Amino acid sequence: MKKIVYFDNNATTQVSPSVFEAMVPYLTEHYGNASSAYRIGRRTREAVEQARAQVAALLGCEPREIVFTGCATESNNTAIHSALQTTGHRHVVVSAVEHSAIKNHAEYLERLGYGVTYLPVAADGTLTVKQVEEALRDDTAIVSVMWANNETGVTFPVAEIGELCRSRGVLFHTDAVQVVGKLPINLAELKIDFLSLAGHKFHAPKGVGALYVRRRVKFVPYVIGGHQEKGKRGGTENVSHIVGLGQAAVEAQKHLAEETTRVRALRDKFENTVLASVPDTFVNGNREQRTPNTSSLAFSGIEAEALLIMLDQYGVCASAGSACTTGSVEISHVLQAMGVPKERAVGTLRFSFSAYNTEAEVDYVLGILPAIVAKLRAESASAVKLKERLDAGENITEGLSLASV
Numbered sequence: 416m417k418k419i420v421y422f423d424n425n426a427t428t429q430v431s432p433s434v435f436e437a438m439v440p441y442l443t444e445h446y447g448n449a450s451s452a453y454r455i456g457r458r459t460r461e462a463v464e465q466a467r468a469q470v471a472a473l474l475g476c477e478p479r480e481i482v483f484t485g486c487a488t489e490s491n492n493t494a495i496h497s498a499l500q501t502t503g504h505r506h507v508v509v510s511a512v513e514h515s516a517i518k519n520h521a522e523y524l525e526r527l528g529y530g531v532t533y534l535p536v537a538a539d540g541t542l543t544v545k546q547v548e549e550a551l552r553d554d555t556a557i558v559s560v561m562w563a564n565n566e567t568g569v570t571f572p573v574a575e576i577g578e579l580c581r582s583r584g585v586l587f588h589t590d591a592v593q594v595v596g597k598l599p600i601n602l603a604e605l606k607i608d609f610l611s612l613a614g615h616k617f618h619a620p621k622g623v624g625a626l627y628v629r630r631r632v633k634f635v636p637y638v639i640g641g642h643q644e645k646g647k648r649g650g651t652e653n654v655s656h657i658v659g660l661g662q663a664a665v666e667a668q669k670h671l672a673e674e675t676t677r678v679r680a681l682r683d684k685f686e687n688t689v690l691a692s693v694p695d696t697f698v699n700g701n702r703e704q705r706t707p708n709t710s711s712l713a714f715s716g717i718e719a720e721a722l723l724i725m726l727d728q729y730g731v732c733a734s735a736g737s738a739c740t741t742g743s744v745e746i747s748h749v750l751q752a753m754g755v756p757k758e759r760a761v762g763t764l765r766f767s768f769s770a771y772n773t774e775a776e777v778d779y780v781l782g783i784l785p786a787i788v789a790k791l792r793a794e795s796a797s798a799v800k801l802k803e804r805l806d807a808g809e810n811i812t813e814g815l816s817l818a819s820v
């Protein structure tokens with residue numbers, strides 16, 4: 416098999432070998448139910464509590480403030496649900512660029528008759544505290560804005576937004592999925608009531624997440640059932656995955672410095688070289704106020720999905736900012752909210768890096784990208800046509816003499 420160059424770490428990440436190793440005993444010998452009284456149950460219970468302490472250490476909070484969930488989507492849903500139930504208020508404030516795990520929940524609440532304010536963002540994807548302040552109402556139950564955007568990496572001023580919300584007595588939740596393991600987080604110094612994270616975005620497996628619930632904040636569960644997680648989330652604990660999440664948190668802490676130096680340098684080298692070597696390319700979003708691993712690049716005059724198909728021929732994985740599978744282009748709500756011109760939005764690709772990427776991989780992609788973009792532009796190639804040609808057995812990389820990694 417051809418080597419894969421994986422530049423799509425905001426979509427998901429590989430499970431780190433030591434995370435996998437830590438998990439295995441809990442899929443084999445230590446299968447006891449963490450709620451059982453006998454010894455193998457105690458063993459798994461202790462493992463869950465160790466993982467809770469490990470996640471808490473990464474976030475700078477107390478272990479009892481961590482609730483394990485099935486995914487960040489569940490964590491996000493839970494925070495908003497709890498705030499609406501405990502306050503009895505019927506208005507929520509979110510940004511216009513939230514992940515679908517918030518956006519679609521907010522739209523669902525609107526259909527149920529709740530009030531939702533969607534805060535617009537500036538052309539560079541940023542949001543101000545003043546915008547949040549102006550959106551607050553007497554019946555606002557919760558403000559929920561992401562810490563960093565998954566498409567552009569642009570960060571929001573959550574420390575200041577937290578201060579504002581606390582001073583107004585409004586609950587504050589942040590979807591921190593794209594920040595955990597990439598930027599330092601110290602909840603002890605922040606006025607945040609709820610924070611969501613997903614294991615699979617920082618080298619734990621899919622299917623496990625966590626919700627930070629600040630102590631003394633009133634809480635009602637979303638998944639109602641047994642008394643697991645001290646009554647905060649029903650359902651038998653997914654012990655192996657929780658153990659994996661704990662180990663990933665330990666490693667994230669260790670790798671934090673590397674993320675903000677070596678990974679940032681890889682991203683910057685990639686981005687700057689693309690801008691210099693491929694004409695009519697642009698960065699979406701504020702280049703200073705963003706996570707160190709993300710680059711959202713607009714290539715004018717091409718369909719992003721066509722570029723993805725070509726890159727895939729060379730084993731390179733990235734993500735399109737807009738979907739054009741059916742021939743008509745659906746522009747991402749994030750790029751739309753930023754007012755990115757349609758031509759650029761259609762040609763936007765997201766490259767997202769991790770500590771598992773190397774400079775050799777960056778050099779490889781930099782070596783092939785300019786020729787691929789030039790070919791697609793010259794042929795005005797559409798993704799749909801490229802797929803048809805691939806299906807017909809045609810060599811779509813014909814005429815491109817490119818090195819292999």
Ligand SMILES: *Cc1c(COP(=O)(O)O)cnc(C)c1O
Pocket residue numbers: 425426486487488489514516561563564565590592593613615616622624
């Ligand atoms: C990936 C992601 C989620 C959803 O995580 P799941 O594990 O799929 O539930 C939520 N928010 C952001 C910002 C994400 O990047």
